[in-house]
Amino acid sequence: MIPQEFIQSLLGRVDIVDVVDRYVKLKKAGANFQACCPFHNEKTPSFTVSPSKQFYHCFGCGAHGNAIGFLMEYSGYAYPEAIRALAESVGMPVPETRSRTEKPGAAQAPGLAARMLEALNYYRAELKKSKTAMKARDSERLGALRLLSAAAKQREVDERITLDDAALVAIVEKEIKKRRESIAQYEKAQRQDLVDREKFEISVIEVYLPKQLSQAEVESIVAEAIAATGAKSAADMGKVMGVVKPKLAGKADMGKVSALVKAKLAG
Numbered sequence: 001m002i003p004q005e006f007i008q009s010l011l012g013r014v015d016i017v018d019v020v021d022r023y024v025k026l027k028k029a030g031a032n033f034q035a036c037c038p039f040h041n042e043k044t045p046s047f048t049v050s051p052s053k054q055f056y057h058c059f060g061c062g063a064h065g066n067a068i069g070f071l072m073e074y075s076g077y078a079y080p081e082a083i084r085a086l087a088e089s090v091g092m093p094v095p096e097t098r099s100r101t102e103k104p105g106a107a108q109a110p111g112l113a114a115r116m117l118e119a120l121n122y123y124r125a126e127l128k129k130s131k132t133a134m135k136a137r138d139s140e141r142l143g144a145l146r147l148l149s150a151a152a153k154q155r156e157v158d159e160r161i162t163l164d165d166a167a168l169v170a171i172v173e174k175e176i177k178k179r180r181e182s183i184a185q186y187e188k189a190q191r192q193d194l195v196d197r198e199k200f201e202i203s204v205i206e207v208y209l210p211k212q213l214s215q216a217e218v219e220s221i222v223a224e225a226i227a228a229t230g231a232k233s234a235a236d237m238g239k240v241m242g243v244v245k246p247k248l249a250g251k252a253d254m255g256k257v258s259a260l261v262k263a264k265l266a267g
């Protein structure tokens with residue numbers, strides 16, 4: 001584990017303008033610097049870097065962060081790797097302390113995270129290769145993956161951890177849930193175009209969930225749970241959900257599961 005004090009002094013030493021400029025040529029614009037955003041496809045610059053705040057921000061796609069966050073997002077580094085790369089660039093040796101909770105090898109990219117990054121890097125490379133020729137669908141695919149990786153990155157930075165697969169699954173589920181909620185709203189507003197976009201994004205990111213159970217499998221787990229808890233009415237809903245949740249989390253749409261339990265208990 002890298003001590004927080006070191007990270008702070010490292011961020012005090014580097015200038016985010018230099019860091020970003022190594023990868024994306026920046027132009028001075030007033031108090032800030034700007035460029036075409038490296039994280040989404042655009043022709044006029046909406047990506048800005050603030051030397052006073054030491055942050056980058058894109059008004060087009062919402063990409064946002066400090067020098068460490070930029071390296072993670074741009075190069076696909078995990079949090080500790082980004083810190084090491086940044087420290088190396090200014091010649092600061094990185095001190096390491098072993099935390100008791102840290103498992104050996106925890107810093108290695110886990111399976112799911114690695115797959116997500118691989119896909120992300122693939123689409124980024126495609127996007128760079130042929131900005132105009134790239135199919136709109138691929139660009140949307142990249143957008144959905146980028147959002148997912150940004151959500152994962154945010155948690156890694158906030159909690160100073162490398163996410164394991166279980167934590168990533170939770171993030172993927174949350175992102176899918178958000179989109180399902182949007183779909184319900186867009187359906188009410190009769191915006192089929194937006195419904196389609198959300199559905200497409202779900203199809204891109206649900207690939208990172210463990211295999212989904214079939215309707216029959218879900219129903220049999222629910223039936224077992226009702227029998228095991230002796231649930232008789234809607235009042236026992238909580239008991240049944242307590243039993244099915246650990247069995248189905250990440251493997252089924254929990255909104256639908258809870259509707260199913262409710263329907264069964266209603267008789």
Ligand SMILES: [Zn+2]
Nearest residue numbers: 037040058061
């Ligand atoms: Zn952007």
